[in-house]
Amino acid sequence: MKSSKWTDERIEQVVSILLRTGVLIAGAVVFVGGIYYFARHASEPVNYRTFHGEPEVDRILHRIVAGAFTLRGRSIIQLGVVLLLATPIARVAVSLVGFALQRDWTYVLITAIVLGVLLYSLVGGALQG
Amino acid sequence: MTAAEFAPIVFAAALLAGFVGSLTGLGGGVIITPVLTLFLGVDMRYAIGATLVSVIATSSGAAAAYVRDRYSNIRIGMFLEIATTLGAVCGAWLGTHVPTRALAIVFGVVLLQAAWQASREPKPQTKLPVSDPLACRLKMNSSYPTATGECHYSVRRVKAGFGLMFVAGAISGLLGIGSGSLKVIAMDQVMQIPFKVSTATSNFMIGVTAAASASLYLSRGYVDPGIVMPVMLGVLAGSMVGAKLLPRLGVPLLRKGFAVIVGLIAIQMIVTGIRGTI
Numbered sequence: 001m002k003s004s005k006w007t008d009e010r011i012e013q014v015v016s017i018l019l020r021t022g023v024l025i026a027g028a029v030v031f032v033g034g035i036y037y038f039a040r041h042a043s044e045p046v047n048y049r050t051f052h053g054e055p056e057v058d059r060i061l062h063r064i065v066a067g068a069f070t071l072r073g074r075s076i077i078q079l080g081v082v083l084l085l086a087t088p089i090a091r092v093a094v095s096l097v098g099f100a101l102q103r104d105w106t107y108v109l110i111t112a113i114v115l116g117v118l119l120y121s122l123v124g125g126a127l128q129g
Numbered sequence: 130m131t132a133a134e135f136a137p138i139v140f141a142a143a144l145l146a147g148f149v150g151s152l153t154g155l156g157g158g159v160i161i162t163p164v165l166t167l168f169l170g171v172d173m174r175y176a177i178g179a180t181l182v183s184v185i186a187t188s189s190g191a192a193a194a195y196v197r198d199r200y201s202n203i204r205i206g207m208f209l210e211i212a213t214t215l216g217a218v219c220g221a222w223l224g225t226h227v228p229t230r231a232l233a234i235v236f237g238v239v240l241l242q243a244a245w246q247a248s249r250e251p252k253p254q255t256k257l258p259v260s261d262p263l264a265c266r267l268k269m270n271s272s273y274p275t276a277t278g279e280c281h282y283s284v285r286r287v288k289a290g291f292g293l294m295f296v297a298g299a300i301s302g303l304l305g306i307g308s309g310s311l312k313v314i315a316m317d318q319v320m321q322i323p324f325k326v327s328t329a330t331s332n333f334m335i336g337v338t339a340a341a342s343a344s345l346y347l348s349r350g351y352v353d354p355g356i357v358m359p360v361m362l363g364v365l366a367g368s369m370v371g372a373k374l375l376p377r378l379g380v381p382l383l384r385k386g387f388a389v390i391v392g393l394i395a396i397q398m399i400v401t402g403i404r405g406t407i
């Protein structure tokens with residue numbers, strides 16, 4: 001294990017940089033979205049007492065992305081949320097590559113299962129609508 | 130209330146929750162949901178969606194510090210994440226089929242447990258004599274740095290820990306919290322992993338666990354931009370300040386005081402759940 005360039009420590013270092021960068025980018029996108037949101041909706045009344053569920057444009061993946069490109073504030077915020085969700089998923093993907101470089105196939109399999117569950121809930125959930 | 134009034138109030142509450150949450154190790158999630166539901170009258174489902182997102186942010190943001198200290202164990206974390214992510218998906222499914230009254234009661238009970246655990250000193254481990262053969266095969270045994278050099282540890286009762294992690298994942302997905310305290314119990318008490326390694330690895334796992342259920346909640350329309358924006362930014366800013374101050378504050382007294390407040394909130398949550406006013 002020690003002879004490999006990709007030690008567990010090295011994987012964790014790459015992963016921690018990735019996590020911090022991901023969170024900062026996601027936070028910045030949400031902040032920008034918030035500005036656009038306030039520019040248009042600041043004086044509108046809000047009511048979260050009863051649950052209505054979000055419209056499709058704020059919950060289906062490709063519609064969120066499309067909405068963000070039209071600089072719709074709520075869509076930009078949701079895009080930031082999607083980026084935040086993608087951060088731990090990217091973390092697991094990087095770990096998978098790290099274990100593969102170590103030729104540790106047991107952990108490649110373990111990591112692949114975790115990645116599979118995450119992708120199922122992100123993509124599968126979005127497709128179901 | 131207009132959007133311009135709602136967001137600053139929520140931001141301030143989230144800032145405080147993130148700050149105190151990171152100081153006490155309870156996490157922002159267990160506090161922000163009661164604040165949103167009990168004090169601001171937000172429907173529990175919106176609160177769960179927003180809180181889950183903020184949990185990912187704080188977990189991922191804090192991971193860097195733990196990696197620098199070399200406490201977290203990526204193998205233990207990854208193996209147990211199979212259990213927590215599967216649990217989270219089940220919990221999220223359950224969460225969309227359970228009435229909010231029941232959610233509030235379960236939330237209160239979990240909150241009581243977390244408060245009780247946070248108010249006590251970590252229980253000393255009673256060492257089992259042998260390491261679990263499964264832990265050897267999965268290369269989980271490792272070492273971490275201490276003041277007197279590297280400290281080696283071996284992992285025990287892998288299967289029992291795995292099972293408890295599934296429950297922790299399900300509770301995380303059901304209530305939209307990190308359920309860090311349950312994860313620490315599974316690793317520290319059941320698998321007998323050193324406390325520092327347990328907390329660091331738990332923090333590492335929280336983000337991945339929450340991502341599994343948050344994706345499902347997003348696609349089901351639980352994540353409202355108007356709530357998630359102030360919650361996420363507030364908790365993130367608060368926990369960053371808290372993490373910076375952590376080494377300089379006398380934490381035990383703060384933990385005890387805070388545990389009492391959280392305990393009271395927990396009881397309030399259970400009462401509103403029973404009366405059905407949530």
